[in-house]
Structures are given as C-alpha cells and as structure tokens.
Amino acid sequence: MTGVLDGVRVLELGQVLAGPFAGAILADLGAEVVKVERVQGGDDARQMGPAFRHGDALNFQVFNRGKQSVALDLKSPEGLAAFERLAGEADLFIHNLRPGVPAKLGIDGPALCARHPRLIYCEISAFGHVGPMALRPGYEPLVQAFSGLSSTNGGPGDPPMRSAASMCDQGSGMWVVIGALALLHRRAQTGRGGILNTSLLETALVWNGQKADAFVNEGRLPQRDRSGHPGFVPYEAFDTQDAPLLICCGNDRLFAKLAAELGRPDWLADERFATNRARLAHKAALLEQLMPLLRARPRAEWIERFDAAGVPCAPIHSVPEALAHPQVQALGLLAPVPGEDFALTALPLSIDGRRPLPRAGAPRLGAGNAAHGLPTPPHSSTTDKETP
Helix, strand or coil, X not given: CCCCCCCCEEEEECCCCXXXXXXXXXXXXXXXXXXXXXXXXXXXHHHCCCEEECCEEHHHHHHHXXXXXXXXXXXXXXXXXXXXXXXXXXXXXXXXXXXXXXXXHCCCHHHHHHHCCCCEEEEEECCCCCCCCCXXXXXXXXXXXXXXXXXXXXXXXXXXXXXXXXXXXXHHHHHHHHHHHHHHHHXXXXXXXXXXXXXXXXXXXXXXXXXXXXXXXXXXXXXXXXXXXXXXXXXXXXXXXXXXXXXXXXXXXXXXXXXXXXXXXXXXXXXXXXXXXXXXXXXHHHHHHHHHHHHCCCHHHHHHHHHHHCCCEEECCCHHHHHHCHHHHHHCCEEECCXXXXXXXXXCCCECCECCCCCCCCCCCCCCCHHHCCCCCCCCCCCHHHCC
C-alpha cells in the first residue's frame, strides 16, 4: 500500500513512548522516519521489559515499527554535525527530550528553525513549555496524578487510580501528529515551518476537560461512577445471573425499551423514573428494583433480548475475549509485521477502505547509519543473542 505521507521525512529524537508513538503513526502512514538514538543502549524502551525480539523489549517494537535507527553522540561535534544535516533534510522534527536539554545542545525550536526555516519542530514535554514547572520532567502516572485525572477514576470510596492505558503519553503523540499535519498544510501555502508544543499535562487536562468544565462553570465536582456515567441512568455495569453486563440507556427512548423488555412498563408512569433527570435524582430507588431483575437470568440471554429490542449493552470482555470476538476479527486491526514472526495493533483508521499497516519491525540500534553516510556505531548493548 502506498502511504499517504510518502515523501515526508521525519527526524525523531524520541524516548520510550510519547515521541516514538508520534513517529510510529507517521511511519505507518508512509513517512520516512529516522530515529536518532544514543550510541550506547539507544532508546530506554529497548530495555523496557524482557527481551522480546533481537534483544529488545516488546514495547520498543510497538512504538518504533517501520523506522530507521541512526546512532549518534550528540555531545560530540561530529554527532551534532550529523544531526544538523539530518535536520536540514527533514520536514518534521519530533522530540520528547528532558526540558532544557535541547537548548544545551543548540537544537531548541527557535535555534533549529532559524537555521532551517522550513522545518516543523514538534516538542513534547511533561508539564508544558511555559510556567513554573516547564523544566520539570515527568512520567505518565505522575501527570495523571498531578492533573486530577487519577482523582476521577474509580468509584465512590475508591482511592485515586491511574488509567491502565498511557492516555497522556499516547494522546500527546496524537496531538503532535494532528498539529504537524496542520503545519504541513500551512507550509505548503507559505513555505515556512513552525514550532509545535504539547505536553502530557495539557493532554491530561483535555481528557478531563468535561469534568473540569463542570467544576469551573457549575461549581460541582465530578461523581466517581466506576463503569457508570454522571449524566445518565441506567448507564453502568450490572451483575446478571453469571457475569456482568454493561447497559447504556443514553436517552428516555432507550430506557422505555429497557423497561418493556424487563416487564416494567409502570416505570414510565412513575414520575421518579419517567425522565433521565428524574432518574438521576432517584437513581438508588431505580437500581433497587432493576438489579434483582437482571440477576434472575444469565448474561447471554439478556444480551440476545436487549439486542433484539434495541437496548445498548455489552459484555465486559477480558483482552483475550475481545480479540477473539468476530467483530474485532473483522476489523483486522492486528497486523503481521513484515519480516518478523509477530503481529502488532495497527492504526485505528482506514483510508479509501484500506488500513495503513506497519511496514517493518523496529530497527536495530544504528542500523541506518550506513544508509545516511554515517560511521557504523560501536557494538550496542542490545544483541540478537538475547532473542528468546
């Protein structure tokens, strides 16, 4: 498949997740992505877990598929000169270096873009590029905690908890791609690049924006609903005879269908339950009647009946159950990696009916040096001998 970003050159100086994820998205879309790594050891993600393939961890494969690796010592004049040449050939530069490091190296946004005015410079930080914490580094769980995101996860009485997914890291990578594509469009019109800044904190605040906006504008803190929703009832997980089932009645019409299927049309005449706003005010009373009805029959029976009646519901799957489901199988999201013996989750989009797929596995450290006219790096700390 010809990539929609064929001809776009990306230089990535990314570590672990946020920057590399942006690079992986662009690589899957067809861009040429050159990843600059330390000569000794490379990206820390190579060691982020047990050896999976070629001595590198699975996480490194996930976020670096389809790239080239160039190993450079950016503390040496020769390494910086090589980097400068690569930057001059690139359309986009992406990094999530520790704050302050780019300026020390002379590759901060204003300096690098002054030398390469067509370059689109994309920077990901932990806490943002301005403010009293601009120079503070950070990791996903720290930002989830700091932003208030952790405080809204879970349910009443639960301790604050982080999301299992790296929402802030991966979300920041997505914002970089969105912003970079916007700047590519502007550059096509004006001929000039620009500087794009985003951060894990900004991403966390946006993901939590619905709850923050409710506090700012209405003075109310968000309820913690576990599987539920603060604006709809019933809209959460319930126990059936044998397994939990999520039911989502997002309007009064759907609630009417649920009431009919449960043999409780009287709920619609009860002023406590007739409208969603009334149900929000009398949630406990409704659930007291609803829960025993659902526990009377097995989940599969309820799913069959609710599907036929048009009541939105879903089983709560484990990861293996979700992957085995015919709908997930039909989407073809799990893609074999060319040249490798494993598969990775591809991008969640299709273009002209076709999904962009990984073009190759993650690169060996420094494997792209020769192709870019650079000396072969010394033997790295990750070797094929570590491959299980």
